[in-house]
Amino acid sequence: MKLYFKPFACSLAARIALEEAELDAEFIEVPADGRLPDGRHFTALSPMGYVPAIETPGGFVLSEGPAVLTYIAELAPEGALSFTNFSDAHYRMLAWLNFVSTELHKAVFMPLLGYASDAEREAAKARAGKPLGVLERQLAGREFLEDHFTVADAYLLAVLNWCEHAGVAIADYPALKAYRAKLRSRPSVARAMAQEWPLLKAA
Numbered sequence: 001m002k003l004y005f006k007p008f009a010c011s012l013a014a015r016i017a018l019e020e021a022e023l024d025a026e027f028i029e030v031p032a033d034g035r036l037p038d039g040r041h042f043t044a045l046s047p048m049g050y051v052p053a054i055e056t057p058g059g060f061v062l063s064e065g066p067a068v069l070t071y072i073a074e075l076a077p078e079g080a081l082s083f084t085n086f087s088d089a090h091y092r093m094l095a096w097l098n099f100v101s102t103e104l105h106k107a108v109f110m111p112l113l114g115y116a117s118d119a120e121r122e123a124a125k126a127r128a129g130k131p132l133g134v135l136e137r138q139l140a141g142r143e144f145l146e147d148h149f150t151v152a153d154a155y156l157l158a159v160l161n162w163c164e165h166a167g168v169a170i171a172d173y174p175a176l177k178a179y180r181a182k183l184r185s186r187p188s189v190a191r192a193m194a195q196e197w198p199l200l201k202a203a
């Protein structure tokens with residue numbers, strides 16, 4: 001399998017998931033101009049030009065983070081990155097993936113990371129408190145979003161990594177801050193971040 005990524009983008013979650021489940025993958029950094037080493041343009045794989053995207057040896061291509069993460073979770077040994085299908089926890093995990101994607105990643109962090117006008121950034125700041133408050137309450141006294149580490153935690157960690165750059169005061173959310181610190185020391189997360197640090201610096 002190939003994972004198309006950009007350093008410290010949301011695709012970091014997919015790298016963490018692959019590390020956590022010890023699944024083999026080739027990691028292909030998408031350059032700013034989208035021209036891939038094999039000559040294709042990245043939009044041939046991911047129509048919006050967004051990472052993450054994965055490509056299997058059989059030629060199956062998938063973009064959209066929550067779908068990519070669900071696919072990796074299902075490739076992994078059962079329970080390693082998600083819960084048993086049809087368990088309540090499995091659907092709560094899917095709900096968290098969607099929550100992180102829509103309420104945090106797109107609604108709050110994308111505008112704050114600079115892809116927006118000043119007015120849109122102000123609106124994003126005003127929107128931040130509600131989803132961060134939901135997460136703060138969920139994570140108070142817990143190590144993970146649900147009973148064990150899943151791809152939803154990997155995604156949330158990748159997004160929380162942007163707080164400082166986006167001007168989101170994570171110190172106002174002590175449970176979230178502690179959750180992020182603890183996850184960063186998890187071996188799969190630490191390995192994935194260490195692999196992408198030099199690439200981010202070089203970018």
Ligand SMILES: N[C@@H](CCC(=O)N[C@@H](CS)C(=O)NCC(=O)O)C(=O)O
Binds near residue numbers: 009011
């Ligand atoms: N709807 C997409 C959004 C993914 C997304 O926003 N990816 C960002 C990085 S976090 C991206 O590739 N932006 C374009 C760029 O960096 O050039 C998904 O859920 O995967």
